[in-house]
Amino acid sequence: MPPRLNLWSACRALSVRARPFAPAPPSGPAALARGLADNTTSRPPNPNSGALPASMLPASQPPAYTSKENEQALDQLRMIEYGLTALDPAVEGHKYGLPQLPIASQKHAKHRYDSVISQVTRLLMEDGKLAKAQRDMAIILNYLRTSPPPRLDPSRPLLPGAPPAAHLPLDPVLYLSLAIDSVAPLVKMRGFKGLAGSGKSLDVPMPLKERQRRRTAFGWILDAAKKKTSKGSGRTMFPHRVAEEIVAVVEGRSTVWDKRTLVHKAGTGNRANLTHAGVKGKI
Amino acid sequence: MSAPNCLRCLVRPTAGIPISAPLAAPIALAHAHARAAPFSTTAANARPRKETEKKTGSKDHSRGGKKLQLGKFKKDHIASKGRSPLPGERKAYRKRITLSNDNAIPVPWLTDLGPEALASAENTARVLALPEEVQDQLRAGEAFKPTQCWGMFRKPAVLVRKETVDLANRMQDAADKKQMLRLVVTGDKVAGKSMMLLQAMAHAHLNNWIVIHLPEAQELTTACTEYAPIPGTDPVQYMQPVYVLKLIQAIKRANEKVLAKTYTAQAHPELPQNIPPNTPLLKLANVAKEADGAWPVFQALWSELTAHNAARPPILFSLDGLAHAMKPSDYRSPAFDLIHSHDLALLKLFTDALGGAVKFPAGGAVLAATSRSNAPRVPSMELALAQREAEERVRQKVEGAEVPQKDPFFRGYDERVEAVLRSVQVLRVGGVDKLEARALMEYWAASGMLRATVDERAVTEKWTLAGSGVLGEMERATLLTMRV
Incomplete structure (x- = not known):
């Protein structure tokens, strides 16, 4: 709580002290005289000698450990003391230059991967094993990099502005994000309980945000991949199945497209519910 | 003794009694046979059943209403498609070596x-x-x-x-x-x-x-x-x-x-x-x-x-x-x-x-x-x-x-x-020096596998990340998008 402005505080500053101030503790030299770290025997501070120890006096010998670097550092400290900028980057220079500000998000240790990649990697994760999920993601990207360019299906168009199919394997991150963003649904059905009459819930289409859309789409892809059978054995099998499904999505062969169509059909069918009286204030 | 007529509707059955005789038989004989059926079911039961009758008949005496279903909560069994891999085939797939990427x-x-x-x-x-x-x-x-x-x-x-x-x-x-x-x-x-x-x-x-x-x-x-x-x-x-x-x-x-x-x-x-x-x-x-x-x-x-x-x-x-x-x-x-x-x-x-x-x-x-x-x-x-x-x-x-x-x-x-x-x-094989690291990274970039400018800064960064140029670590840091 901030102190209130009142007259008394101003008056207190004008008050007259009858007694002298309490004696302040001895400053500087006495504190230094307590003893150096190498002196193991404890000694009481010498009250009557106000003088500095011998090593603190300017005329005394310089300490034995002086070196060139030490001298330089001391010079710089002195220059700072005089108000000069001793550590001028224009004078000293930087080996690899200064970083550009603001620092790019990928330079942050925790945001170093593409946003789609880091989200999807965490969706791949089981039992909190992030390192395993990352390895799986690397295998998926490697698979996409080495698989032949996809043969696109004109009846399942990808996002507008997608690069030609031959370019996709050389940029596996783009390949993966394109597949996910292309099958991602735009809406989801939200059920309002009891609004459709006789206790039935009323389905109302709700728009999804970008991350939500990606999450739904990759969930479908994972479901499809988990139902596939492995060709080989070993730790590359699960990521290979996921990668095969991603290729199937881009080529338009995947069943994930049907799921998206179903959701969109339900959305268009139920769009009249958006104006339902019970829903109106709740969206 | 069974009644010749349907007792509920009191109508003489016409289509209710199946015609048992083969079509090739004379009609009079077939008629006699059909008439004999109400008094003796033996002949009707003894003849071989036809497929069409099976379908029209009730479904295996099952009654309607609630039924006990066992295993209805079991997960859907994934039907195995195609043949299962032969012994050694999975390992061969795992160990196969690809030497080229088109x-x-x-x-x-x-x-x-x-x-x-x-x-x-x-x-x-x-x-x-x-x-x-x-x-x-x-x-x-x-x-x-x-x-x-x-x-x-x-x-x-x-x-x-x-x-x-x-x-x-x-x-x-x-x-x-x-x-x-x-x-x-x-x-x-x-x-x-x-x-x-x-x-x-x-x-x-x-x-x-x-x-x-x-x-x-x-x-x-x-x-x-x-x-x-x-x-x-x-x-x-x-x-x-x-x-x-x-x-x-x-x-x-x-x-x-x-x-x-x-x-x-x-x-x-x-x-x-x-x-x-x-x-x-x-x-x-x-x-x-x-x-x-x-x-x-x-x-x-x-x-x-x-x-x-x-x-x-x-x-x-x-x-x-x-x-x-x-x-x-x-x-x-x-x-x-x-x-x-x-x-x-x-x-x-x-x-x-x-x-x-x-x-x-x-x-x-x-x-x-x-x-x-x-x-x-x-x-x-x-x-x-x-x-x-x-x-x-x-x-x-x-x-x-x-x-x-x-x-x-x-x-x-x-x-x-x-x-x-x-x-x-x-x-003793240790890390490569920066010149070698640079040659390697330039090759990766020229192959299209590394999408970055290869300059002194990038080389030094990856070289340092790789523990003073340990090659496998450089691959992990540079070539593979995430760590493997």
Whole structure:
């Protein structure tokens, strides 16, 4: 709580002290005289000698450990003391230059991967094993990099502005994000309980945000991949199945497209519910 | 007695009673039969049922309403599609090696390795491609490993390092002087030890040496291939016929040209096929058709290769994963004792050669590489390698170099291992320097696998991230988008 402005505080500053101030503790030299770290025997501070120890006096010998670097550092400290900028980057220079500000998000240790990649990697994760999920993601990207360019299906168009199919394997991150963003649904059905009459819930289409859309789409892809059978054995099998499904999505062969169509059909069918009286204030 | 009429509706049945007679029967007879039915059901029951009746009849006496369903909460069983993989097929899929990626951009300035390329210091910090023929030879010898990134580039290529040039020069010197280079390649994890062996093999193939490569020592010692005692040996030695047959076929495929030009020096009456002197060694190798007779054929081949009275090319004998070959194997003798790896005849040939007991007539090299990721602890081997390195440092008068000694309170040392490694040379493979790192990163970028500008800053960044240029770590940091 901030102190209130009142007259008394101003008056207190004008008050007259009858007694002298309490004696302040001895400053500087006495504190230094307590003893150096190498002196193991404890000694009481010498009250009557106000003088500095011998090593603190300017005329005394310089300490034995002086070196060139030490001298330089001391010079710089002195220059700072005089108000000069001793550590001028224009004078000293930087080996690899200064970083550009603001620092790019990928330079942050925790945001170093593409946003789609880091989200999807965490969706791949089981039992909190992030390192395993990352390895799986690397295998998926490697698979996409080495698989032949996809043969696109004109009846399942990808996002507008997608690069030609031959370019996709050389940029596996783009390949993966394109597949996910292309099958991602735009809406989801939200059920309002009891609004459709006789206790039935009323389905109302709700728009999804970008991350939500990606999450739904990759969930479908994972479901499809988990139902596939492995060709080989070993730790590359699960990521290979996921990668095969991603290729199937881009080529338009995947069943994930049907799921998206179903959701969109339900959305268009139920769009009249958006104006339902019970829903109106709740969206 | 059943009523002739339907009791509920009091209507004479017309279509309710099925017509039982065949159509071919006279109508009058059929009519009589139908009329007889109400009094006797025997005839109607005795006739064979028709399919159509089955469908029209009620469904197996099941009543409507609630029914007990067992297992309705079970998960949907995934129907298996197609055939299941045959034994060994899954492993083959896992171990298959792809050497080319059609998506990668061909690098215009990439040149093929020549016979002298790996031994010349000018090629240091350059990436050079393996010629087609050498690719096939190395593939036959199983020099490529599935964990290496061969499948990402248009064409397999190797980085020539300082250590490569050093090794190739040592091999060449030994061959020129008809001596043997006995050397162990060691170093940190993913530093490129197996790659160093591969480069040595490539150098040998390019210079028409005979190359015998044991790709994994653990295949020989972890008791996963058949073994049998060799009769008449004391102490008993064991052959591994199935592995040896595979090895002979690999040698044959990898060294076809050289073996066709090398001829036998003596007859081999112990073999089932008649092999007179002056037969090409390729023909001798072809004798091995089944695992049963493979070991005598291999012995004959070995005695021919090491015969001193004939013209022989230099030989490279190499092994990867040395630690597995330097400890008691997982095989058991008839007395149920563990068999030492050096009592397995094939490994004994290798260890004798590595220890200096065998001399190749035209010289050559015996190389072994240690492994860091899959290696049992062998204190004797670790100590011996450290001692050899320290002795080298003492010889060069490096300050503070001291040869480590045995721990007197430790009983786990193995004298046979020490005897083998007493006089080998040690080549330590560490990180690459920044020049080499830059050459490699430029190759990656030119192949389209690294989408970044390769400048000093990027090279230094990746070099540092990779623990001062450890190659495998550089691959992880740069080439693979996330860590593998």
